[in-house]
Each structure stands twice: as C-alpha cells, then as structure tokens.
Amino acid sequence: MLPWVPGAPMDLKELPCHSFERHPWEIARADFFLRLLRENISKNATSALDIGSGDGYFAHRLLADLPAVIRATCFDPGYDAAWLEERAHADPSLAFTAQRPCGTFDLVLLLDVLEHAADDQAVLADAIASTASPGGWLLLSAPAHPLLFSHHDELLGHRRRYAPARLRALAVTSGVEVVAHGQLFASLLAPRALAKLGETARGARPTSAPAPSRIETALGTWHHGAMVTSAVKTLLALDATASRFAANWRLPLPGLSTWVLARRP
16 A cells, blocks of 8 residues: 655645644635646536645645535645544535545645655555546646746655656556646746745755645735735636647746646556
C-alpha cells in the first residue's frame, strides 16, 4: 500500500488556528476548476474523492456548485482525531478521512499533491487503479516550471515543479486519456520569477532539511481590505478566463500552475 501524501489548495500546514479570509488566489483557482468540471461532467449522481484535500474548501465548493456531484470524500493523512470528530456530522454528503478510502469514485482530484510524492508515478498509478471508476474522471494540478523551484516550495514540502508536458506524460503513463490540459495564473509568473532571481542573487541553495510541520503563508494571512481584495479577485478572474481560452484553442499561454483533466478508459 502506497503512502499517499498530503497537499491541497490550502495545505494543512498553512491552515491558521483562527478564522481567516480566504485568499483570492484560492477562490480563483477553485472557480477555474469548477468551471472546467461543469463543462465536461454531465453525469448525474457523481461521487468525488479529493486526495490531499487539506481543509476541504474545494470539496465544499464542488458540492455547492456542481449538482451532478452528490457526495464527496476528503482524504488527507494529516487529519487528526479532533479534526475528524468536529466534522463527523456536519454534512452527510461530505466525509473526511485520514485512512485510505475504500471503493471507487466517478471523479478523483489530486490538486497540488503529486509534487509532494517521492515517487509521483507510483502514487498516481495506484490512485487511478484503486479509486477511479472505469470511465471516471481525473483532475490533476501541480506547480509549473522546474526553473521556478524556490524556498517557498521547500517550505511546503514540494519535491519538484512540473513542466506541463511532464504532467501530461505522467497521466498517460498511468493509464488515463487526457481530455484537456493547460496552465493557470500567467499574471503570477513574473512575481515568482523575480522572487526566484532574488534567491539566486543571494546565493540561496536548495536544502535537505525536512519541511516544517506548520508555516505561515499568504493563503492564511490575507487581510488587505475590500478594495484591494476586489481588485485582486478581478485580475485573477481575468487571468483564469485567458487561461481557459488558451487551453480551448491550444495556445501556449504559460502559468504558475499546470493542470490535466483526464478520463480512465
């Protein structure tokens, strides 16, 4: 049995111990993938498995925004007993588990998960074989462009970033058929590239130190007021629209994330 790894739009290690405002990046990201799923999944009574689901934000959105999805399971080995107990009876259509789930699902999500795995090919192949129903859907996403690997990735426990072609090849090798693919957040490439250049100029080098169990990032500390928040949301929404257009027309628009929508034969 393979040790599936945690990872999510908001990784559990980024989750604050207090109430917080959801980061515009995470909202735009969810909006993008929900639209992608709506455009492709029309089957009723769909069950979904979110592997490395973090705090469950995307699964909540999935149930609220996609009527075809009637139940969802969030699996993350980072959940502790208190977390699971608190959510045990909150929503009968949404389950949380820290144990490898049984059965198969019509939709399997691995959103920002594979970059945590020592053997990403084995983790993906095992997840598909053991949890994806025949004819079921698979949605993958991962940080893009290996040259942008930085200290931020190390803090999150990332082992790599992905060239878009590599993520597609990983999916095909694992036995699924790619239906759509693309990149997301072109507007964030320049800031990340500048940050990486700054690290290089300072002589920062990758470390072999283990990732900390808890970190503070912008995802859990957004507090920039209504005007700035609205402006950032608008910018990222426009970014996502451009990325979807580029994916539909196979245009080479780069982005900070890469994604693949695939189907198991």
